[in-house]
Amino acid sequence: MTTRRHFLSAVLGATALAGLPGAAWGADDFLTMPWDKVVEAAKAEGELTFYAWWGEEFWRTAAKDFEAKHGIKVTVVTGDRVANIGKVLSEASSSAGTIDALLVGGVELKSLLDAKALYGPLVGVIPNSDKLDPNLSKIQEGYATEGRLVPVYRNQTGLVYDPDKVPTPPQTWAEFITWLDANPGKFAFNDPSKGGSGQAFVQAAIANILGDEAKYQGDTEMKPEKVADWGKVWDWFNANESKFTITSSNNDSLDRVNQGEVLMAAAWDDDTAVSLSKGTLFKRAKLYIPEFGMPGGGDSLGIPANAPHKAAAMLFIAYLIEADVQKQLNTIIGSYLARVDVSGDNALIPDEQRLKSGRPWLPGAYKKHFIEQFVAEVLQK
C-alpha cells in the first residue's frame, strides 16, 4: 500500500497542488510513441484497475471481453462518484497511485482538472478519439478538459411516464403546468443535490420561467448579475410545492413510477433503460424529451497522472470507444454513443427528438449554484 498522507490537503488544497513542481507529472512517452508500442507496453503491464460509479453490468462485461482480447486483466471497482474523485486527489501527491482509469462526470470533475491530476492529452492520441462528440471532447460541465477526458457515452434526461395514465404527455411548459395542476403530487423529481435528473428538471424550470438559456453558456465562473432573478424560480417551486413529489435519487423517482405512486418523473435515459431491462420498471413505461427542453451531456474516461499502468489504461479506453463496444454499451445502458460516426439502435430516445429538444447543461458554476439554492430556498422553506 502506498502512503496516503495529506489526503485532505490533497482534496481541499487541490488547486494549490497544481503549482507544485513535478507533482507526479512525467512519463509522457506513451502520448508520443507509436500506438503499436503502446499496445506492446500495455500487454507488458498486464493489468489495470478501473473505477466507475454506475453501469456495473457494462463495465464488467467489457472488462471480461477486453481480457479475452488482449490478455490484460481489468479489476473493476464501483464506488461513489465523488469518493472516486476524492481518492484520485488524495493519491495525487504520491508518485504511484492505485487507480489506472476512471469514469468521470459531474461538477466535481473541476477539482481533478484544477489539480492537474489527469494524464494526457489523450484525445487525438487514442485511436478513434477524433470521432467522438467534438463538444464533449473539449468541454465538460463548462470546463475545458484539454483532451484529458475521453467521452465514452452521451446521456440525456427526459420525462418517464405511464402511457396508460398519461395518454398525451405535456410538450410545452404551459402544458406541463396545466398537467401538474390537474395531477397534483403525481410528478416526481429527485433532490438535485442527490442526482442529475433532479438537476435537469430544476434547470428546465430556470430556462422556462426566466428564458434566455443561452446567456449562461461559455462562463467558467458564475456571474452574479445573471442569477439575480433566480428568486422567481424558487418562488415558483415554493408556490407549487405540494404538487411535486421530491425523491431521494434518480432511481428512487423511477421506483415511484413503477409503484404507481407518481405518473411521471424526471429521469435519465440510461437509468430508465437499465430499470426496464432489470424488471424494476414496468415495460410499458415511456421516456421522452418534452419540447420545453431538458439537458443532456455525457461522461468521460480519464487516467490519473500517477496511474501505475498507463499504457494498459490507454488501451482499455481505446477498446471502450471501438465501434462495436460502443454499440454494446448502447445495448446495455441505453444511452447513446460518444462516437458520432456510428449510431446505436437501442437508445431510448430517438436522435431527432434529442437534437430538437435536448439542451446542454448549464456550466458547472451555475449548476453548483442552483443545487445549493434549491436546497436553501426550496427544501428548507
Next chain:
Amino acid sequence: MSAETFPISPQDKPRPGLAHFITLLIVALLFVWTAVPLFMAVMWSLVNPDDPWSPPAVLPPSFSLAQWEYVFTYSEIVRAMLTSFALAPIVTILSFFLSLPTAYAIGRLDFPGKDALRILILLPIVLPAMVIAMFLSRTFHAAGLAQTFLGLVIGHTLLSMPYMLRILATSFESIPQDVIDAAKNLGAGRVALVREILVPMIMPGLLAGAVFTFITSLEEFNLTFVIGTPTFQTIPTVLFDYLGYHFVRTNAAVVSIILMVPSIALLFIAERYLKSEYLSSAFGKL
C-alpha cells in the same frame, strides 16, 4: 392491547380460553410483524426481469433467479464478501486476545477506577458511530491508515470488542470464588485451575462474545464507509449503495439476504450459549 388483561402473579388464573386467545393473537401478530418484511425481501429478490412487479400485482407475477445471477455477475458483492469474511474473523480473534486479560481483571480483581473503566469500554458501542468513524478517519489519514485493510481492522475492533469484553468480564465475574477455593484446597495447581475450572466456565461466554463481535464486524457500516470505500467494500456498503444513490429494490433484496442470513444463522446456532444473561451483559447493565 391493554395492560389489565395481563395476569401478573402466579396466583392469578384467568379463564384459560381468554388467555389462549390472547396468546394466539399475539403470536399471529408477531408472526406477521416479523415474517412479512422478510417475505417481501425474498419476493423482491426473485422478480423476473421480463415480468416486472408493479401495481395492481400484489406479488411478483412470475419468479426467476436472474436478479441473483446479476448481483453475483456484475456487482461488487463477491469482492465485498471476501473483505467482510476476512475482516470479521481477524477482528474477532484480535478482540479476544485484547479482551482476555482486561476482562479477567474486571471480572476477578478489585482495583480503583473500575466503574470508570466499565463506562469506558461501553462507549464505543453507545457513542454515535458516524462521529467516531469520521474523526477517526481524520487521524487515520494523518497516519496513513485510511483506505487500508489495517485501518479497517483497527476500526472494526474498536467498535466490536466491547461486546467480547463485557460478556467475558461477566463470565469471569460469575465464577463462584468457592469453586476456585475448593479446587485450590484440593491441591489444584495453576495450570489445572485454568484448564479444569476457568476455561470450561468461561467457554459459553467466550462463544457468545465471539458471535457478537463477529456479527458486529460483519454488519459494521459507518466506519467502513468512511475509512474503507471506495478501495474496500463490505456487504453493508454494497447494500447502502443499492439503497441510496443506486436504489434498486431487486439488487438490495439480494444483498440484504446475503447479509442477513449469516447473522441470523449464527445467532440461532449459538442460541444455546446466548443466555439472556449474555445479551443483557452486552447491552443492559454496566
Next chain:
Amino acid sequence: MQANRLTPLLLILPGAGFIFVFLAAALGMTALQSVGLYSLVGESSLTAEHWKSLYDKAFFDSFLFSFKVGIASSFGTLLFAYPLALFLRRRRFGTRIINSVIKIPLFVPALVAAFLILNVLAFNGVLNSVLMGLGIIDEPLRLLNDRFGWNVFIIQIWKNLPFELLIISATLQTIQTDVEDAARNLGASPLQVIWHIVLPLSVPGILIAVVLVFILTFGDYAITRVAGPVYPSSLSVLMYTKAFTLQQWGAAACIGMVITVASLIFVAIYARAARAIEEMRT
C-alpha cells in the same frame, strides 16, 4: 485473590488501552477541529467561527428532527415492549415461540431492517394493499421519505422492539414476587399492582432501554440517509454532508461534538439507572 497493585493495570492495558487510545484519537480530533485546531489543511488557529456557523436553520431543523425521531422511536418501542414484557413474564403456552420469533429483528442488520420496512411501506407495499383491501383507506398512504419521518420511526421500532423487550424482561425478573403477592392479598387489583409496584420497580430498566434506543437513533446516519425525509436530515447526515460535500470539517466537528455530548448526557442517565438495578439485586 491476591494481586500485586500493578497487576490490574497491566491486565487492563490491552483491552481498555486499545479502546482508550483510538476513542481519544477520534473524540480528541473532533474537539480540536471544532475550535479550528489540527485542521490538517489550511490554517489552524483557535477560533469560535465553526461554532458560530451552527447558528442556522439547517442545524436547528436537523437537531429537532434527530431529537424527535429519537424520542418517538425509544418511547414508541416502549409502548409495545412493556406490555409484551409483562405478558411474557410468566412461562405459559406460547411464550417460547413468541420469544424466538420476536428476537429475529434483533439479528437483522440495521440497513437490512430499513430495506425490509421500505418494502412494506411502499406505495404498492403490503401495508397499503391490506389497508385498501379492508377499505380503511381509498388512496394508498405515501410514507416514503415523508417530512415527518414515519418511515424512520417505524424502522426503528421494528428493529428495537426485541432489544427493549430483552432489557425490560431482564429487569422484571429481578422484581420479587412476594411484594406483589402481599399487595394482592390486601385486595389490590392487577392494574393497581402494576401501577403501584411493578412499574415503579421497573423504571431503571425502562430508562436503560429507552436511553440506549434514543442514543442509537439520535446519532443514526444510515437509516435516515436511506429512509428519512429529503429535508431535514438527521444530525449525522448533516455532519457528513458538511464534511464531505461542502468541505466544512470545522462545522462538521461542531455537529459531532453536539451529538457526542448529547449522547454522553444520556450515557450518564443510563449509568445511574444501571446502578439502581444493581442495588435492587442486592
